[in-house]
Amino acid sequence: MxxxxxxxxxxxxxxxxxxxxxxxxxxxxxxxxxxxxxxxxxxxxxxxxxxxxxxxxxxxxxxxxxxxxxxxxxxxxxxxxxxxxxxxxxxxxxxxxxxxxxxxxxxxxxxxxxxxxxxxxxxxxxxxxxxxxxxWSAEFFGETVVSTLIVVAVGVLIGLWAHAVVEQSSERARLIEELERTQARLSEAHQRQGAADERERIAREIHDTLAQGFASIVVLAEAARAGMAEDPERSARQLRSIEATARENLAEARELVASAGQPGPGRVASGSVTQTLRRTLDRFAEDTQLVVDADLADLDCDQQTRIALLRCTQESLANVRKHAGASTVGVVLVRRPYGVELEITDDGTGFVVGESAGFGLDGMRKRLAELGGRLTVTSSVGDGTRILAMIPPAHEGEA
Known part of the structure; x- marks a missing residue:
């Protein structure tokens, strides 16, 4: 045994x-x-x-x-x-x-x-x-030996059968116990993975919303303070933008708190993704005074696709604001046979894609990958940057 x-x-x-x-x-x-x-x-x-x-x-x-x-x-x-x-x-x-x-x-x-x-x-x-x-008598052989051997034979058969039953029951119990332990370990692994996924989701949402909003507030506040004496009207517009951005950040923070423990993307106002992106681009052009050339097809997308496209746009524009030194930004949203494509280009300084270690691009890749999409980044020093996000048809149907 x-x-x-x-x-x-x-x-x-x-x-x-x-x-x-x-x-x-x-x-x-x-x-x-x-x-x-x-x-x-x-x-x-x-x-x-x-x-x-x-x-x-x-x-x-x-x-x-x-x-x-x-x-x-x-x-x-x-x-x-x-x-x-x-x-x-x-x-x-x-x-x-x-x-x-x-x-x-x-x-x-x-x-x-x-x-x-x-x-x-x-x-x-x-x-x-x-x-x-x-x-050595007939009684000994006729009664004692025969009756004893019969009793022993029956006892041996019953005993061996009982041991076989015990072995089968023990093996079955061992397999059940091992299965329960495996299920318990699998459940713990799922819980740990779920917690890790939720932490990553919250970190991504904070980076794509609150962090970007705070970065915009800092840039706008610096510009408003620098131009307050020479161009008060522009500084006033920048202060209004700071106020609007701060209110949006506050709403996003409340939304993140409310959605804690409820996996899923953050809230985005319902409606056409085209309208959502256009409002974002108008705010960006007003805040940075850059030329924004937008060609946005009128598309209705589901909530997840709309959020992904908006976050990719926000992250790309934030990188343009902080790093590119560009004068013109181009945004194209179009539906292709293989899905929805969002292309964002700038004429800035560019960078070496392989040396980029920021959280933003990695977050965009993961967000699109969750929807079966992909992110393509093309850039080189001095030649600007091209960001291409694609989401397949399974996640770009009408809301």
Missing amino acids: TTATAPLADTFWATSLRRWNAVCWVLFGAMAVGLVTTAPPGGSSYRSLALLACVVLCYAVLDRFPGNPVVRPQVYLSVLVLALGGLAYAGSSYAALFMVTLPHYWMFGRTPRASMGFLGLATGATLAGSLLRQG
Whole structure:
């Protein structure tokens, strides 16, 4: 029996033993009464009672103290073998004791080999005791040997069948336990992955909304302070833009707090993606005084696609504002047979795409990848930058 299945088999045997105990005590008592009432008085009767008492005492100690270092299961079975041989020699109720204790070989033997070994010793001791008492007679061969072997054969078949059942049950229980552990680990992994995905989503939303808004506020505040004396009207417009951006950031912050623990994209005002992008581009042109050339097809998209296109536009415009040093920005939104395309170009300083380590481009790639889309960035130093976002038809149907 393997180490994994041994505890399960031990539980089975312990349960079976508890059920058999009550029957054993009744049968032991009946055997003692039978010896007292039917056996003729004399030394033989007393020896039989003494042998039975030894068996009962060992069994009681084993039952009451299963971890006893003196009376172990092997000790009890050895005493039982000797008692059967002695009772067979005395001719006193050995057959009854043999049948009563037959299950004990399988309960206490632990393994089929040990059980078969003790059962063989008990059979041999019984036959040896009977042979010494009866001699080589027809009665010995006709009754004792045949009846003993029949009882032993039945006991062996029942015991082997019980062990097979236990092995199957133990293996089944082991597989169920292993499956439960695997399911528990899988559930924990899903929970950890879900938490990581949610943290990444919130970080991306904060970067694409709050962080960009704060960056715009800083740039506008610096420009307003620098031009307050020379161009008060322009500074006033910039202050209004700061106020509007701050209000939008406040609304975005409240939305992020409200959506905490609810995976999914942040809220974007409903309506045409074209209208949403045009408002964003108008605000950008007003704040930066750059030329924005927009060619936006009139498209209706689902919420996820609209959010992705808006976030890509916001991130691209923020990079133009902070890094490009451009004078003109071009934005093209068009529906292709393979999906929706958003192209944003600028005539700025450009950069080496392979050396870019910012969070923004990586966030755009992941956002588009979640919708089955892709992001293509083309740029080189001194030649401007081209951002191309594509979202396939599965996520650009009408809202």
